[in-house]
Amino acid sequence: MLIKQDIPTRLSILDGFFNFNKMSELKIAIQKSGRLSENSHKLLEECGIKFSNGANVLKTKAKNFPVELLFLRDDDIPQYVEQRVADIGILGENMVFEKNKDVQILEKLGFAQCRLSLAIPKEDTYTGPGYFNNKKLATSYPKLLSDYLEKNKIKAEIEEISGSVEIAPGIGLADAVCDIVSSGSTLMTNGLREVETILNSQAVIIGNRNLGQNKKKILDSLLFRIRAVRHAKENKYILLNAPESSIKEICRILPGMKSPTILPLVEKGWCSLHSVVKEDQFWERIDQLKAAGAEGILVIPIEKMIL
Numbered sequence: 291m292l293i294k295q296d297i298p299t300r301l302s303i304l305d306g307f308f309n310f311n312k313m314s315e316l317k318i319a320i321q322k323s324g325r326l327s328e329n330s331h332k333l334l335e336e337c338g339i340k341f342s343n344g345a346n347v348l349k350t351k352a353k354n355f356p357v358e359l360l361f362l363r364d365d366d367i368p369q370y371v372e373q374r375v376a377d378i379g380i381l382g383e384n385m386v387f388e389k390n391k392d393v394q395i396l397e398k399l400g401f402a403q404c405r406l407s408l409a410i411p412k413e414d415t416y417t418g419p420g421y422f423n424n425k426k427l428a429t430s431y432p433k434l435l436s437d438y439l440e441k442n443k444i445k446a447e448i449e450e451i452s453g454s455v456e457i458a459p460g461i462g463l464a465d466a467v468c469d470i471v472s473s474g475s476t477l478m479t480n481g482l483r484e485v486e487t488i489l490n491s492q493a494v495i496i497g498n499r500n501l502g503q504n505k506k507k508i509l510d511s512l513l514f515r516i517r518a519v520r521h522a523k524e525n526k527y528i529l530l531n532a533p534e535s536s537i538k539e540i541c542r543i544l545p546g547m548k549s550p551t552i553l554p555l556v557e558k559g560w561c562s563l564h565s566v567v568k569e570d571q572f573w574e575r576i577d578q579l580k581a582a583g584a585e586g587i588l589v590i591p592i593e594k595m596i597l
């Protein structure tokens with residue numbers, strides 16, 4: 291009896307959610323090629339979403355989740371999300387703030403970290419932001435640059451160009467540049483030196499403000515998976531052996547998700563302890579654990595982590 295009642299309820303939930311022949315897919319815009327494209331694709335794959343990889347396709351539907359990918363220039367993504375050509379988009383905050391469209395930031399993604407910076411010919415002496423007075427600055431970020439200039443009361447000319455900004459001083463097009471710096475190698479290759487940071491940026495998901503009920507459901511399910519993937523990356527699974535007398539101290543060092551799992555060892559007075567440790571705290575914690583008497587410490591990557 292119980293089982294019979296249970297089955298139709300479950301089927302109807304699954305039906306509403308995953309029978310995506312019946313519903314329109316969530317359209318996700320990602321960068322076609324560039325700094326963000328590979329990691330954007332990878333993130334969706336780590337969420338268990340499978341795409342057939344046709345070369346040079348501009349859009350593709352997932353095989354096992356109600357989403358469709360649109361491959362676009364990152365510069366165009368904010369506008370397309372505002373207009374609902376795409377429902378959501380994955381791109382850098384730099385582009386979101388530059389384009390200043392009516393979209394919402396739904397989640398920070400932690401990859402494609404970079405900064406928007408001002409750079410000058412490396413042999414020039416830098417005297418502070420006043421250096422830029424009466425100079426000509428090449429950039430693909432005219433809005434963010436003019437906001438910065440205004441805030442710092444600098445009068446400079448902006449030369450807007452859409453790419454290869456770093457060569458502008460070398461070919462006499464501008465005195466300095468305002469562009470994205472990641473590793474810094476593009477600046478170095480072009481004889482430039484970073485002198486001011488205007489904005490720090492990372493990849494984010496932006497969304498249209500008026501998604502319907504169905505699309506919101508798909509989005510929630512996608513965000514749930516993305517968070518599980520990200521939590522897993524931020525944490526490590528840790529196993530160690532310790533004398534029973536150290537357990538209290540070790541539990542204090544390793545609070546874990548709820549509290550550590552403790553199992554007895556065959557050797558009397560010893561136990562094995564399992565927990566989770568944040569990746570960025572992990573070396574500091576390892577030293578504390580050793581000092582507290584822990585031995586045979588193993589640290590293992592986690593694939594997915596649901597809190």
Ligand code: PRP
Nearest residue numbers: 324325469470471472473474475476477
């Ligand atoms: C930025 C910038 C440089 C490069 C800097 O381009 O314009 O070309 O990244 O990276 P580096 O410091 O590691 O050398 P972006 O990927 O934003 O390119 P796009 O303007 O073509 O989208």
Ligand code: ZN
Nearest residue numbers: 324363364365
């Ligand atoms: Zn771009």
